[in-house]
Amino acid sequence: MPEYRWPEMSKRRVMGKRINRLDGVEKASGRAKYNSDLNKPGMLHGATLVCSYAHARVKSIDVSEAEKHPGVKAVHVVAPAGTEIQWAHWEVAFVAAETELAARDALKKIRVEYEVLPHVVHEADLKKVQDRAKAAGEQIEGDPDQALKQAAWVSEGFYGIPVLEHSCLEPHGNVVSWTPDNKIELNPSTQAVTSIRGDMARAVNVPVANVHVHQDHIGGGFGSKFQPDRWGVAAAELSKKAGGRPVKLFLERPVEQVIAGCRPSAYARIKLGASKEGKIILWESQSWATGGFTGGGSPPIPYVFTRIPNQRKNHWAVSTNTAPIRAWRAPNHPQASFLTCAAIEDLAAKMKMDPLELFLKNVDLTARPDTYERQLKKAAEMAEWKKLWHPRGEGGKGHLKRGLGIGVCTWGGAGHDSTARCNIHPDGTVEVELGSQDLGTGTRTVIAQVAAESLGLNVSDIRVKIGDTNYPPSGTSGGSTTVGGVSSSTRKATLNALSKLFEEVAPALGAPATELEAVAGKIQVKGNPAKSITWKAACAKLGVKTISETGQNVPREAPKEGLNTGGVGGVQIADVTVDVETGIVKMNRLVAVQDCGTIINPKTAESQVYGACIMSICGALMEERIMDAITGRMLNNDLEFYKLAGIRDIGEILVHLEIDEANDKRGVIGLGEPPVIGGIAAIANAVANAIGVRVPTVPMTPMNVLNTLSGRMS
Amino acid sequence: MTTAVGPALLEETAEAQTPAGVMGPGAVPITLTINGKPAKVSVEPRETLLDVLRNKLNLTGAKRVCDRGTCGACSVLVNGKVMYACTILAIDAQGKQITTIEGFALSGGRPHPVVTAFVNNDAQQCGYCTPGFVVAAKAFLDRNPNPTYEQVQEGLGGNLCRCGTYVGIRKAVLEAAKAMKGGSNA
Numbered sequence: 001m002p003e004y005r006w007p008e009m010s011k012r013r014v015m016g017k018r019i020n021r022l023d024g025v026e027k028a029s030g031r032a033k034y035n036s037d038l039n040k041p042g043m044l045h046g047a048t049l050v051c052s053y054a055h056a057r058v059k060s061i062d063v064s065e066a067e068k069h070p071g072v073k074a075v076h077v078v079a080p081a082g083t084e085i086q087w088a089h090w091e092v093a094f095v096a097a098e099t100e101l102a103a104r105d106a107l108k109k110i111r112v113e114y115e116v117l118p119h120v121v122h123e124a125d126l127k128k129v130q131d132r133a134k135a136a137g138e139q140i141e142g143d144p145d146q147a148l149k150q151a152a153w154v155s156e157g158f159y160g161i162p163v164l165e166h167s168c169l170e171p172h173g174n175v176v177s178w179t180p181d182n183k184i185e186l187n188p189s190t191q192a193v194t195s196i197r198g199d200m201a202r203a204v205n206v207p208v209a210n211v212h213v214h215q216d217h218i219g220g221g222f223g224s225k226f227q228p229d230r231w232g233v234a235a236a237e238l239s240k241k242a243g244g245r246p247v248k249l250f251l252e253r254p255v256e257q258v259i260a261g262c263r264p265s266a267y268a269r270i271k272l273g274a275s276k277e278g279k280i281i282l283w284e285s286q287s288w289a290t291g292g293f294t295g296g297g298s299p300p301i302p303y304v305f306t307r308i309p310n311q312r313k314n315h316w317a318v319s320t321n322t323a324p325i326r327a328w329r330a331p332n333h334p335q336a337s338f339l340t341c342a343a344i345e346d347l348a349a350k351m352k353m354d355p356l357e358l359f360l361k362n363v364d365l366t367a368r369p370d371t372y373e374r375q376l377k378k379a380a381e382m383a384e385w386k387k388l389w390h391p392r393g394e395g396g397k398g399h400l401k402r403g404l405g406i407g408v409c410t411w412g413g414a415g416h417d418s419t420a421r422c423n424i425h426p427d428g429t430v431e432v433e434l435g436s437q438d439l440g441t442g443t444r445t446v447i448a449q450v451a452a453e454s455l456g457l458n459v460s461d462i463r464v465k466i467g468d469t470n471y472p473p474s475g476t477s478g479g480s481t482t483v484g485g486v487s488s489s490t491r492k493a494t495l496n497a498l499s500k501l502f503e504e505v506a507p508a509l510g511a512p513a514t515e516l517e518a519v520a521g522k523i524q525v526k527g528n529p530a531k532s533i534t535w536k537a538a539c540a541k542l543g544v545k546t547i548s549e550t551g552q553n554v555p556r557e558a559p560k561e562g563l564n565t566g567g568v569g570g571v572q573i574a575d576v577t578v579d580v581e582t583g584i585v586k587m588n589r590l591v592a593v594q595d596c597g598t599i600i601n602p603k604t605a606e607s608q609v610y611g612a613c614i615m616s617i618c619g620a621l622m623e624e625r626i627m628d629a630i631t632g633r634m635l636n637n638d639l640e641f642y643k644l645a646g647i648r649d650i651g652e653i654l655v656h657l658e659i660d661e662a663n664d665k666r667g668v669i670g671l672g673e674p675p676v677i678g679g680i681a682a683i684a685n686a687v688a689n690a691i692g693v694r695v696p697t698v699p700m701t702p703m704n705v706l707n708t709l710s711g712r713m714s
Numbered sequence: 715m716t717t718a719v720g721p722a723l724l725e726e727t728a729e730a731q732t733p734a735g736v737m738g739p740g741a742v743p744i745t746l747t748i749n750g751k752p753a754k755v756s757v758e759p760r761e762t763l764l765d766v767l768r769n770k771l772n773l774t775g776a777k778r779v780c781d782r783g784t785c786g787a788c789s790v791l792v793n794g795k796v797m798y799a800c801t802i803l804a805i806d807a808q809g810k811q812i813t814t815i816e817g818f819a820l821s822g823g824r825p826h827p828v829v830t831a832f833v834n835n836d837a838q839q840c841g842y843c844t845p846g847f848v849v850a851a852k853a854f855l856d857r858n859p860n861p862t863y864e865q866v867q868e869g870l871g872g873n874l875c876r877c878g879t880y881v882g883i884r885k886a887v888l889e890a891a892k893a894m895k896g897g898s899n900a
Contacts, residue, residue: 020833020834020836021833021836021838023841024832024833024836024838025820025825025829025830025833027838027841027844027845028819028825028828028829028832028833028837028838028841028844028845028848029775029815029819029820029825029826029829029845029848030774030775030776030814030815030816030819030844030845030848031775031816031819031820032841033774034774034777034842036777036778037768037774037777039768039769039772039774045769099769100765100769101758101760101761167876168876169777169779169785169787169840169842169843169874169875169876170777170779170840170842171779217840217841218840219777219840219841219842220840220842220876220877221840222876252781253779253780253781253782439839439840440838440839440840440841440877441839603836604836606836607836607839607879607882608839610878610879610880610881610882611839611877611878611879612878613878614875614878614879614880614881615876615878638780638782638784639779639780639782639784639785639874640780640782640784644874644876645880646871646872646873646874646880647866647867647870647871647873647875647880647883647884648867648868648871650880650881653881
């Protein structure tokens with residue numbers, strides 16, 4: 001069996017290089033075809049009718065006029081009479097027509113009678129929603145009552161972070177055909193090419209083998225695109241009713257923003273106790289969150305500082321008449337980081353201690369004291385903490401106040417289950433095939449780098465084929481597990497294939513197959529370039545045969561092989577300026593120091609961290625779902641009033657990836673999620689440092705900042 | 715009351731009696747000039763240029779994201795000026811020079827300097843907003859061949875990215891500005 005371990009850092013030729021992503025030109029030139037771009041022959045267009053009420057019962061539904069509308073080929077009802085609707089924008093019916101406009105017109109002819117029922121859409125005030133709140137049960141560690149008596153310092157605060165919407169730029173949906181031979185051709189926008197096949201098959205009761213999935217590109221997922229969803233299944237039903245014609249059904253933006261993914265809120269009253277010197281000895285929290293109608297959403301608090309010896313925690317899951325949550329890039333972690341780091345900085349402010357010092361004093365309460373100590377110091381140096389930090393509220397005399405704040409993160413990120421197949425053809429071409437997907441992380445590119453490294457070739461020699469269920473199964477892209485999974489399976493598949501090639505050429509080189517190596521486009525006797533054969537000539541010896549070998553990453557065995565692992569820490573420091581007259585928060589700088597494992601491509605890896613920082617800025621300063629209490633509807637379900645940062649809003653971002661020999665030996669660790677966690681905490685803390693008071697609820701909008709300054713919220 | 719209402723707001727029956735010479739409400743044949751070539755297409759007056767490009771002409775580089783003039787993913791050039799194709803009716807685009815990303819991003823397989831700079835600086839992740847950004851960047855650089863860093867931030871302020879690629883985009887636009895000096899294939 002080949003030695004699968006990664007070559008030593010110093011000996012790598014292709015891995016670790018800052019190469020451009022392989023599909024870069026295709027995407028930037030508009031040539032890349034996303035499934036929402038498909039125009040298939042005979043394709044129908046779908047449209048979705050949603051319910052306007054947040055809570056209602058369908059009394060009757062009449063689609064007969066819609067069915068007669070010119071161009072309509074199929075109508076499919078998913079909320080028949082008797083259905084209890086539990087959130088606004090719940091799907092009621094779908095139409096497929098020759099044109100999108102005809103489908104939309106037909107929706108207007110569907111007559112639905114509702115019995116309107118009372119709803120609850122706000123959860124910020126726990127007292128008002130007690131009857132919708134489910135207690136998780138008290139959790140106690142140590143002796144919190146005793147700790148409260150012992151504590152020399154006690155700090156209390158209320159903190160809240162709202163529901164956010166995934167806002168993928170490519171909406172959810174698919175092009176799908178369900179033909180009379182009972183076969184389904186599915187072109188979704190998905191983070192789960194392999195598993196969506198089975199999910200769709202189950203949903204429509206068709207054998208999995210009859211379903212084929214293909215996706216070249218996906219326009220954003222962030223945790224919200226794993227399932228076929230009600231609209232995907234409905235599109236398949238529409239296709240069947242229309243005799244198997246492909247149906248394109250992607251959600252329109254006002255619907256997409258509401259039902260296609262949101263992350264849970266988190267609110268908490270937190271009490272921290274510390275010794276005279278600043279050792280944290282007590283955590284008490286009453287927290288609550290909504291994950292939509294089914295509840296859910298529980299921030300893991302205290303976050304990172306999990307070893308606080310005395311804790312009392314109570315959590316309530318609040319059921320609201322709002323769309324259900326989906327996984328969001330680091331589920332529950334940004335919320336937990338904000339709640340925890342805000343409470344710690346408020347304790348520091350009360351003690352009149354530098355929060356950096358307080359964080360450092362308590363790193364032994366984390367699972368990675370050395371990592372966090374090193375990262376806190378590095379981040380402080382990069383953020384010029386010594387020069388720029390000042391005690392809370394001493395941000396200067398004018399209306400512009402500058403402040404600094406800290407946030408921390410942790411994440412797993414080991415590789416998922418993945419199988420790769422490597423084909424070496426007699427003409428020397430190499431294919432690597434996986435049923436995986438590239439969310440923009442650069443999956444294609446890292447696969448090519450690993451394959452080229454393993455086979456002694458260049459990246460341009462490798463044809464990477466992903467996004468199709470005809471390729472071997474690969475896990476879903478969730479939990480930052482893709483690069484760890486696909487790099488490991490690719491490593492094993494390529495080395496397995498190479499072993500076969502060695503066997504073919506061993507006689508010609510007069511050495512046993514185990515004594516051969518692939519170096520710089522040649523196969524040679526180990527350490528003896530004089531006894532070599534070019535890659536092309538070696539492959540020619542295959543005659544008409546193609547070598548096709550697989551390799552699998554099995555998560556529970558991966559730690560032994562050393563190709564991938566999980567578990568990282570990270571620290572971010574924000575530097576902001578707040579205008580206390582307008583309430584506008586301006587980003588000066590966000591510093592991210594990020595722990596990592598083996599980095600296959602530093603360029604795309606850094607992009608992950610930059611992107612995560614920017615997503616944090618959006619969440620800290622702008623994003624929030626705004627619900628209307630009276631109608632129960634989301635008020636800002638568009639991209640104008642659901643605010644995202646633009647290029648002007650982000651300030652400078654400094655990224656320090658801890659790439660070194662020691663970290664490299666840990667193997668590949670996913671990087672998509674960890675850097676998106678600490679930014680909101682850091683920015684919220686920086687605002688408090690600047691203006692002297694805690695803005696209790698994220699986002700730090702002018703309204704929330706000014707309300708706090710005028711005493712309306714604090 | 716009815717005298718104050720324009721034809722577009724009339725009920726269907728009234729619309730059917732629209733006087734001759736007025737388009738619609740059904741599909742009408744029009745000719746658009748796209749990437750220098752005439753394109754004959756049948757459109758309803760209410761169809762946006764974006765939907766016609768994507769659904770009827772298979773020019774899908776411009777993406778439909780917000781569909782409400784906010785995000786810039788559908789950016790095209792109309793008479794050389796960058797515009798959101800989702801906010802223009804196709805019938806209003808007649809007689810104008812429309813340039814889509816397909817019209818300039820690759821010529822003879824050679825990427826436009828803006829495309830190259832986006833790739834070099836990894837100014838894209840999922841890539842869905844990217845063609846819109848490339849169109850906006852080209853239009854910006856055509857008018858501001860020597861931009862400052864601050865001007866880049868202002869000039870590209872009309873587009874949104876969800877993956878967070880702005881750091882790369884800033885560098886890319888400055889790099890493209892340098893590369894385009896000397897009359898490259900812009």
